[in-house]
Amino acid sequence: MIALDDLDRAILRALVEDASQSAGALGRALGLSQPACWRRIRRLEEAGVIAGRRLDLDQAALGFGVTVFLGIKLATRGRVSLEDFERAVTAIPEVQVVQHVLGRFDYRLRVTARDIADFERVLRRRVMTLPGVGQVEANVLLSEERRPGPLG
């Protein structure tokens, strides 16, 4: 496993927050030259610590004002039902994230809807009637905050 020093952690923390800043600006903020900062970033990419750079969308600005987390317990637990379920879930466009988990639920979904009524009226039913689904539990997102994680 790659060894990180304080500068590496500071770089990761800064870019997780905002990956649009240049290596020059970030380096200046940390007391590094532009190439030094850039090379550290490349090293972190090559080590696999950096998995990629992603655009963060504002779902509300896209007209999807509601985000809901769904905990799903399958009724039948065979491998076949897992595959059936995953394939069917993929066909629902409102599904943003599919998480296979261990615990009281088998899957967790992050879905978006235009509003609560839209979620209750169409999306909820659509999920409940997926193949193999037993229990479904919904949690509506009120606010979300990302933390730097163990790097800080």
Added chain:
Amino acid sequence: MIALDDLDRAILRALVEDASQSAGALGRALGLSQPACWRRIRRLEEAGVIAGRRLDLDQAALGFGVTVFLGIKLATRGRVSLEDFERAVTAIPEVQVVQHVLGRFDYRLRVTARDIADFERVLRRRVMTLPGVGQVEANVLLSEERRPGPLG
């Protein structure tokens, strides 16, 4: 609300997947010139559709092989206890995401640990003894897949 055409949606889909590609390369893939593609991206930023660009870390490569979702039900529901809880949660470095939700739980946390034993031994206790915490339910992440969402 801003109107998106097929090209806008294609651009968003591509950049959510990989925000490191240049406007020139992406434009070429979509049959657009570099300035045309770049201007569309800027327009989406100004419309607020693009919330930002973030680095995506590989927690496993950082030595945190286990991700756990925690559903938390507070025992006392006053505003004071919410603030107390949030402040205390912020002090736990392993907490990656704090979500305030509506439903059977009041909060959902995404936390990382070196391994299951580490989670059970230290992190779980730490969360259960946060101020105001009633029930805690854990789900261990097995696999996670992001979908394009309603844009696709």
Added chain:
DNA sequence: TAATATTATGAAAAATTCATGCAGATTGAT
């Protein structure tokens, strides 16, 4: 300790990419 790798650094330059100005094409309204 001295010699030798190893690694990280900054300055400078090359290669890309970003960002803007401009002129032409398309669309829709008056």
Added chain:
DNA sequence: ATCAATCTGCATGAATTTTTCATAATATTA
């Protein structure tokens, strides 16, 4: 038909990313 608005591609300057190179720390080994 004319005008305004919007989008496009081309050309271009500004900024950033990568590479090259010489040097300074840091550790390894003799």
